[in-house]
Structures are given as structure tokens and as C-alpha cells.
Amino acid sequence: MGVDFTYIAAWVLPLLTGSGVWIALNGGVRRPGDAAIAVGAGWLIGAFVAAGCARWSAPADTAHAFAHAWPWVAVIGVIAWIVAIVRMRGKEFRIRWVEERSVQTGRVRWTRVLWWILLLLVIARFLLIGDEASMRPVFPWDAWSAWSMKPKAWFLAGRMEPYVPMAAWISHADAAVRTAGAWSYPELLAWIQLWFASAAGAWNEPLVDLAWSGALCAFALAAYGYWRAFALPPWMALGLVYALVSLPLIDAHVALAGYADLWVALTLGLALLAWTRWLFFRERGQWVLALATALCLPALKLEGTVWLLAFLVVVVLDLLPDQRRLRVMIATGALLAAVAFVALLFGLGVVRFVKDGVEIASLGTFGLGWHSVGGAMVASLFTLPNWHLLWYLVPLLLILRARRFRDDRSARLLGLLVLFDFAFLFVLFFLTGAGAWAEDFTSANRLILQVVPSVFVLASVLLRDDAFALASRSVRDTTQARVAPNAPA
Amino acid sequence: MRRGVFALAVLASWMILVLWAAGIEWSTPFSPAEQREFRGSDFAPVFGTAQADAERLRVESASADHTSLQSLRAVSVDAADLSVLRYRFANFPRTLELSLVFRTADEPNDVHTIALPWPGNATGTFDLGPVPAWRGRIVELGFAQFPTAQLVPPSQGFKPFEIDDASLWSPSWRGNLAALVTDWFGAWPWTQRSVHALGRDTEAPRARPMVLCVALAAGVVVIWAVILFGRRDRRIPLYAAVSLAIGWLALDLCWQSGLWDRLQTTRAVYADLSWSERQHTVADTNIAEVAEELRQMLRDEPPERRIFVQAGSGYELLRLIWHALPLNAASYVQAAFVAGSAIPDGSLIVFFDTDEWRTQGAWRRTLAHSEHLATSASIHGDSFEDDRLVVFRFHRGR
Numbered sequence: 001m002g003v004d005f006t007y008i009a010a011w012v013l014p015l016l017t018g019s020g021v022w023i024a025l026n027g028g029v030r031r032p033g034d035a036a037i038a039v040g041a042g043w044l045i046g047a048f049v050a051a052g053c054a055r056w057s058a059p060a061d062t063a064h065a066f067a068h069a070w071p072w073v074a075v076i077g078v079i080a081w082i083v084a085i086v087r088m089r090g091k092e093f094r095i096r097w098v099e100e101r102s103v104q105t106g107r108v109r110w111t112r113v114l115w116w117i118l119l120l121l122v123i124a125r126f127l128l129i130g131d132e133a134s135m136r137p138v139f140p141w142d143a144w145s146a147w148s149m150k151p152k153a154w155f156l157a158g159r160m161e162p163y164v165p166m167a168a169w170i171s172h173a174d175a176a177v178r179t180a181g182a183w184s185y186p187e188l189l190a191w192i193q194l195w196f197a198s199a200a201g202a203w204n205e206p207l208v209d210l211a212w213s214g215a216l217c218a219f220a221l222a223a224y225g226y227w228r229a230f231a232l233p234p235w236m237a238l239g240l241v242y243a244l245v246s247l248p249l250i251d252a253h254v255a256l257a258g259y260a261d262l263w264v265a266l267t268l269g270l271a272l273l274a275w276t277r278w279l280f281f282r283e284r285g286q287w288v289l290a291l292a293t294a295l296c297l298p299a300l301k302l303e304g305t306v307w308l309l310a311f312l313v314v315v316v317l318d319l320l321p322d323q324r325r326l327r328v329m330i331a332t333g334a335l336l337a338a339v340a341f342v343a344l345l346f347g348l349g350v351v352r353f354v355k356d357g358v359e360i361a362s363l364g365t366f367g368l369g370w371h372s373v374g375g376a377m378v379a380s381l382f383t384l385p386n387w388h389l390l391w392y393l394v395p396l397l398l399i400l401r402a403r404r405f406r407d408d409r410s411a412r413l414l415g416l417l418v419l420f421d422f423a424f425l426f427v428l429f430f431l432t433g434a435g436a437w438a439e440d441f442t443s444a445n446r447l448i449l450q451v452v453p454s455v456f457v458l459a460s461v462l463l464r465d466d467a468f469a470l471a472s473r474s475v476r477d478t479t480q481a482r483v484a485p486n487a488p489a
Numbered sequence: 490m491r492r493g494v495f496a497l498a499v500l501a502s503w504m505i506l507v508l509w510a511a512g513i514e515w516s517t518p519f520s521p522a523e524q525r526e527f528r529g530s531d532f533a534p535v536f537g538t539a540q541a542d543a544e545r546l547r548v549e550s551a552s553a554d555h556t557s558l559q560s561l562r563a564v565s566v567d568a569a570d571l572s573v574l575r576y577r578f579a580n581f582p583r584t585l586e587l588s589l590v591f592r593t594a595d596e597p598n599d600v601h602t603i604a605l606p607w608p609g610n611a612t613g614t615f616d617l618g619p620v621p622a623w624r625g626r627i628v629e630l631g632f633a634q635f636p637t638a639q640l641v642p643p644s645q646g647f648k649p650f651e652i653d654d655a656s657l658w659s660p661s662w663r664g665n666l667a668a669l670v671t672d673w674f675g676a677w678p679w680t681q682r683s684v685h686a687l688g689r690d691t692e693a694p695r696a697r698p699m700v701l702c703v704a705l706a707a708g709v710v711v712i713w714a715v716i717l718f719g720r721r722d723r724r725i726p727l728y729a730a731v732s733l734a735i736g737w738l739a740l741d742l743c744w745q746s747g748l749w750d751r752l753q754t755t756r757a758v759y760a761d762l763s764w765s766e767r768q769h770t771v772a773d774t775n776i777a778e779v780a781e782e783l784r785q786m787l788r789d790e791p792p793e794r795r796i797f798v799q800a801g802s803g804y805e806l807l808r809l810i811w812h813a814l815p816l817n818a819a820s821y822v823q824a825a826f827v828a829g830s831a832i833p834d835g836s837l838i839v840f841f842d843t844d845e846w847r848t849q850g851a852w853r854r855t856l857a858h859s860e861h862l863a864t865s866a867s868i869h870g871d872s873f874e875d876d877r878l879v880v881f882r883f884h885r886g887r
Binding site for chain 2: 003121124125128129131132135136137139140141144145149152153156157161165166167169170171173174175176178179180181200202203204205206207243246248249251252253255256259380382383384385386387388389392393441442443444445446
């Protein structure tokens with residue numbers, strides 16, 4: 001057991017497969033930062049592919065999930081690379097270094113120095129939190145009582161045994177099923193953990209939970225690449241990456257790995273990055289990637305469904321012609337009101353209105369009513385050392401770049417999505433019994449964490465150079481181009 | 490000229506901000522008006538062993554429960570007058586947590602405990618003014634040390650160290666500023682709450698938050714720039730951006746330093762271990778041992794066998810289930826809540842660190858027809874009654 005060839009292969013194989021998938025989806029289009037995206041987004045995509053293959057091929061022999069799944073992951077990787085090569089063949093490799101002009105200016109020296117300083121800070125941070133994560137067994141409460149419970153049980157039992165509610169566990173006493181408080185939690189993350197555990201040859205939490213470091217590192221690379229592709233100058237793209245990975249609560253979730261919130265945040269962030277690229281350049285592969293990534297959200301954590309629904313709303317809005325959008329929005333609003341009315345009367349699947357509250361399957365009953373948690377939320381965002389100056393800067397940026405919302409459709413759509421997300425959090429904390437989570441400082445920050453990368457994606461769009469934003473809008477609207485507009489700067 | 494005024498105005502504003510953060514009033518003297526100094530050798534060991542070494546106290550071992558305590562028994566201090574604690578240790582191990590322990594004349598039977606940041610080799614300062622219990626006359630004062638909770642295996646926590654000295658100061662600029670520095674830059678360990686809300690992961694009262702002060706400091710720069718250079722001055726966005734960037738960097742370097750300190754605690758336990766040893770080195774060794782005992786005992790049971798666990802606390806219950814995996818175990822309380830008395834015949838009921846099975850009538854009735862399974866440690870006679878682990882095979886009445 002330990003870091004041997006198999007364990008290293010468990011890291012490299014998702015990278016190779018995922019990067020093949022990303023490049024295949026990306027076609028022959030090349031932009032600055034694509035290599036970083038292929039590696040970063042590729043690893044995250046590959047981890048999900050590996051987990052899916054493990055779930056499909058190894059439920060009866062979980063201790064050897066890697067051995068069962070790796071050939072399938074490899075086959076997907078080979079097919080992806082073949083498609084990638086075929087799609088790229090015959091196309092001109094146009095590497096459009098958008099920064100070409102800017103690097104010729106006098107700013108080059110200090111921005112380069114700044115870039116290296118930021119890179120050192122980012123690397124130092126990853127070394128610190130990665131070292132911490134690689135040391136100890138799983139530590140935070142829900143990590144062992146909820147998120148690692150299933151994979152550990154399945155690994156040690158040697159097979160996947162479904163988790164069921166307590167009543168079913170008791171009434172079917174001879175069935176090979178298990179129960180736990182978190183029986184209904186989604187299982188994608190469990191299969192990622194099983195992938196690494198089986199490659200390590202033992203249930204070894206330091207080796208399993210290094211995946212959290214890998215996920216953040218991969219997202220950082222992908223985000224840098226996407227932001228470069230959005231024509232942010234290198235120092236600004238890396239500055240955003242540094243700002244993101246320097247956030248204390250994100251670091252805590254990597255150093256004390258085991259919670260699913262970080263994966264939800266990064267997956268949602270990756271979906272938004274790809275979708276934003278679609279908004280800018282109408283690259284269909286990015287749209288597919290965004291949707292596929294977003295569809296993983298409910299498989300990671302229950303609230304992932306909410307983020308997915310919010311995302312789907314703006315995706316649909318984007319696809320609607322401008323003249324129909326208003327009518328469709330009104331119709332959708334009416335439909336949602338009707339559904340809410342039906343739910344109020346009869347209940348709606350997992351959501352049911354009960355006396356003084358709403359009952360959500362697997363989550364419990366939340367009393368409806370105003371909860372004064374403003375003080376706790378303000379403390380969470382503005383005074384506790386979880387977010388540095390992020391929540392001071394975000395409103396400032398929104399105000400200073402307010403014109404961008406008027407001029408840039410991408411900014412409007414992203415802003416709308418972030419608004420949906422925060423509206424959900426507002427309703428959850430201020431209008432339901434979940435306000436207790438804010439008051440006792442348990443879940444509020446973690447739910448906010450899930451949308452933080454999305455806020456960074458919006459910030460990157462607001463920070464883009466005006467000229468480039470207009471150029472990409474023009475290209476999108478007029479040519480539906482699959483390649484970059486000429487030399488925007 | 491205007492730039493000079495700007496620089497002076499910003500510096501003066503920042504100074505006022507720091508004084509506000511430290512809770513200093515204008516009437517407070519620069520140096521403490523009153524001080525009580527204690528040499529290390531003035532402290533006497535209460536738990537664990539220690540020896541005076543010149544003016545220091547060398548703490549040589551912890552007690553059987555891995556804690557150590559050194560106390561000044563004959564102390565009489567007015568809490569309102571002396572509210573700033575200063576303490577200096579040498580060779581204090583990374584694996585221990587430090588607490589201040591005191592009693593008051595009003596509540597002589599209550600021991601109050603305040604967690605302090607890891608002391609390192611420098612002088613630490615802590616403002617006891619906001620501590621609700623620091624009132625009236627203090628009649629006993631001491632320091633307690635114990636392995637960092639839930640992070641360090643108890644047997645690996647203690648290493649010998651020295652208490653150099655301690656003192657109590659009346660409020661002063663010097664003392665309160667030093668307390669602010671200790672609060673902002675002191676080393677606090679990870680806790681279970683660290684993934685929820687940093688800054689709320691310790692129960693100790695804290696100074697005004699650094700994040701707020703840095704944000705205000707950046708805001709002050711912009712306000713003075715607007716006042717002195719005018720709203721339309723092109724330098725204002727630059728000043729704002731630079732001050733916010735420096736503020737972010739300052740906060741981050743402070744956080745990075747905290748991460749480094751936390752990592753040192755972790756490395757002190759795990760760095761020299763193999764991957765396999767790391768996996769098996771846990772802070773709750775007692776629960777892990779019991780879980781292993783349970784697994785051995787039930788190794789011949791079919792994997793589907795339902796196991797219901799009852800324990801002394803929720804934490805012990807869940808940790809036992811976790812460590813005992815892949816045993817098919819669940820909480821008895823949850824089962825009773827959901828299913829009433831429908832526990833399947835032949836199921837196992839496990840009691841950990843609780844004697845409810847023999848002290849509570851309801852349990853005695855439930856287990857009246859059940860079979861008591863002896864653990865390996867309780868194979869002789871009635872010794873099982875002293876065990877932390879008691880197991881029954883449940884049978885309904887015949």
C-alpha cells in the first residue's frame with residue numbers, strides 16, 4: 001500500500017482521458033490558456049469519468065474498483081484522443097496569443113514580475129494545504145460520519161451495498177443493505193474516493209483525500225486557462241486564481257479534506273467557465289461540456305440540484321431569441337407559480353408543504369417564516385477570517401463595472417445566475433428554519449463556498465477589457481464563429 | 490505637500506484604527522499602572538510532575554489522563570484591576586494545547602478555563618477583560634496543557650517544556666496592543682468547526698476582527714485620497730486598488746502563517762509515519778481500539794447482521810460505527826425513534842462507554858431474553874460489568 005505505480009496511474013489516467021475529452025470537445029480551436037484548461041478541466045472531467053466507470057464496472061468488487069474500471073477509462077480516453085486528432089486534422093493551428101500586443105508595451109516587466117510572485121504564492125499555498133491533507137486520516141465531522149462512510153464501508157466489505165432508510169434496514173434484516181444518517185446522499189464522490197482507495201490498495205484516507213488537493217489544483221489551472229482565453233492578461237488571470245485559492249475557507253476544505261462542498265463549488269465553477277466561453281465564442285463543444293459538468297452537480301450533493309436548475313434557466317434564456325425571451329419568461333413564471341400552487345395543495349415529489357413549513361425529502365422539514373440571521377450572515381461574510389476581502393470587493397466591482405451589464409450580454413446572464421443562487425441562499429437562510437445553520441455558523445459559509453467560483457467567473461467577465469468584450473459580442477452575433485475574433489486586444 | 494499630508498492622515502487614521510481594534514481608550518496609560526509578576530518556579534504541579542529549575546518550572550510529565558496542570562494556589566488578584574495576562578514558555582510542544590485555569594472567590598468550586606493560543610517561545614499576551622468569568626477576586630491561577638483535542642493521539646501529546654514566567658497587567662496601550670498582536674497572529678489549532686467558519690472555531694473571546702480592520706484601513710486610504718485630491722483625481726482608483734491588494738495580501742500572509750502553524754502540529758505527529766501508519770494514527774485511539782475489539786469479536790457473524798450501537802455520547806457513537814466498519818452498524822437511538830421495538834431477532838446490541846444496559850429499567854426489560862456475549866477482555870466471571878464494551882444478542886421474549 002502507498003504511492004506506487006498503480007496509485008500514480010489513478011492520478012494520471014483521469015488526466016489523460018479527461019484532457020482527451022476536453023480537446024475533442026474543443027475541436028481545433030486554440031486560444032491562449034487552452035493547454036492549462038486541457039490539463040485542469042481534463043483532470044476534473046477524468047475524475048468523474050473514472051468514478052462513473054468504477055460505479056458501472058465494480059459494484060461487486062469494490063476493493064478492486066481501479067482494476068475493473070481503468071480499462072474502460074483508458075478506452076474512453078483513446079476514443080477521445082482519436083476524435084480530438086480527427087477534429088484537429090486539416091485545421092490550421094491558429095494560436096491566437098491575445099496578449100501579443102500588450103506584452104510589447106512598457107508594462108511587460110512589472111506584470112511579469114507580478115505574475116511570478118503570484119505563481120509562487122499559489123504554489124506555496126498548494127504545498128501547504130496539500131502537505132496537511134496528505135498527513136492525517138479524515139478529520140472533519142461530516143467527512144467521516146457522512147461523505148466517507150459509504151466508500152469506506154463498500155471498500156472494506158468488498159462490494160457495494162445500497163444505503164437505505166433506517167426503517168427499511170430494520171424490516172429487511174437479511175438483505176445486504178446498510179443505513180446511516182446520510183443514507184440518501186449522492187454517491188459520485190464516494191466512487192471517486194473508491195477509485196483512489198482501490199488504486200492505493202487499502203482504505204488509506206490521506207491518499208484518498210489528496211483528491212481534494214488535486215481538484216482545487218485542477219480547477220485553478222482550468223480557471224487560469226479559461227480566463228486567458230477570455231483575454232484577461234496573464235497577471236490578472238493568475239491574480240484571480242491566487243485570490244480564489246487564497247480564500248481561507250477553501251484552503252480549510254482542502255487541508256481538512258472530506259466535505260463535498262468544494263467539489264460542488266469547483267464543478268459549478270467549471271460549468272460556468274465553459275458556458276461563458278460558449279457565450280463569448282459560440283463554441284459548441286464548450287456548451288456540451290458546460291451542460292455535462294453541470295449535470296454532475298446533483299450526483300455530488302443534494303443542493304447541486306438547485307444550482308443545476310438555476311443554471312438550466314439561464315442556459316435556456318441564452319438560447320431563446322431576444323424577441324421571445326420576455327414572453328417565455330412570463331410563461332415560465334406563470335408555470336412555476338402554478339406548480340407552486342399545486343405543490344402547496346398536493347405536494348410535489350420530494351417537496352411537500354406541511355403546517356408552518358416545507359418538507360424536503362432527505363433534508364427534513366423547514367419552518368417557513370422570517371429569521372433574523374442578518375448579523376450572523378454579515379459576520380460570516382465581512383468579519384470572520386473566511387473570505388479575506390472578497391465580499392467587500394464584489395459589491396465594489398459590481399458598482400464600478402455596472403455599465404458592463406448594460407453592454408455585455410454574457411455579464412447579464414452570469415449576473416442573473418449568480419443572483420438566482422444568492423436569492424436561493426437568502427430564502428433558505430432568512431425565510432426557512434435553515435436560518436439556524438447561519439446562526440450557529442455551520443452550513444452558511446459552506447453553502448456560500450459553493451457559489452464562490454461562480455462569483456469569480458462573473459468577476460472575470462466584468463474585468464475584461466471593454467474593446468475585447470465588444471469584439472467578441474460582435475463575432476458572436478454576426479458570424480456564429482467557432483474561432484476567435486481577429487486579434488482582439 | 491499634499492502627498493505628505495495624505496501620508497500623515499492615512500498613518501494617523503490607521504493608528505486610531507489599531508487602537509480601536511485593541512480596545513484602547515484615550516484615558517488608558519501607555520504602560521501598565523499595576524503589574525503582578527510570577528516566576529515559573531512559583532507554580533506548583535497539580536497534575537503531572539514538574540521541578541523548579543532556577544526561576545523556571547520544568548514540567549516533566551503529564552498525568553495518567555495525559556493532562557498537566559500547574560497552579561499558583563495562594564494568589565489574590567482583583568480581576569478588574571489586572572486583566573491582561575502575559576505568559577512565556579520554552580520548548581512548548583506543538584502537540585499540546587494551552588489553557589488558563591482560574592477560580593474566583595465568589596465561585597470557589599467552579600474552575601474556569603480559557604483556551605490560549607499556542608505560546609511558542611515568545612511572550613504571549615491575552616486580554617481577559619472580555620472573559621465573562623474574569624470578575625471579582627481571583628484566588629487560584631494556573632496553566633493547563635492537554636493533547637490538542639481530536640488532532641493528537643493522547644499518548645503522543647506530551648513532551649517536557651518549561652514555564653518561564655507569567656504576569657498580570659492592568660490595561661495599558663502596551664499590554665492591549667500586545668494582546669491584539671497575539672490574537673491576530675497567534676497559532677490556533679484546527680477544530681471540527683474549521684470547515685464551517687474560521688474565527689468561530691475556538692470558544693475563547695477574540696479581539697476585533699482583522700478582516701474588518703484591514704477593510705476599514707483600505708477604505709480610509711480612499712476617503713483621504715478623495716478629501717485631499719478630489720473625487721475626480723485619476724490616482725484614486727489606483728490608491729483604492731493598491732490598498733485593497735495590499736490589504737488582501739496582508740490578510741493572506743497572516744492566514745498563511747496560521748496554516749503553517751497548524752501544519753507544524755500535524756507534522757509533529759504524522760511526518761515520520763508511513764502511509765499505513767498515518768491511516769491508523771488517530772486521536773481517539775480508545776474508540777479505535779474498542780472498534781477493533783468489536784470487529785474481532787464479531788468476525789464470524791454474517792455481514793448482513795444488524796448491529797445497534799448505544800454509546801455515552803453522540804461523538805463516541807458515530808466514531809465507533811466509523812472505526813468498526815465494515816460492520817453493518819447503526820445508531821440504536823435512531824432505530825428506536827424510527828422503528829420502535831421492531832429490532833430484528835438475533836441482532837446485536839452494542840453498549841460503549843455506558844452502563845445503561847444494567848442501570849436503566851427499560852433496557853433491562855428490553856434485554857431480558859437477550860444473550861450477553863462476552864468480549865475477549867471479559868471472559869472471566871462478572872468482569873464484563875466493568876467493560877467499556879458490552880454486547881448482547883437480542884432475543885424477544887419466548
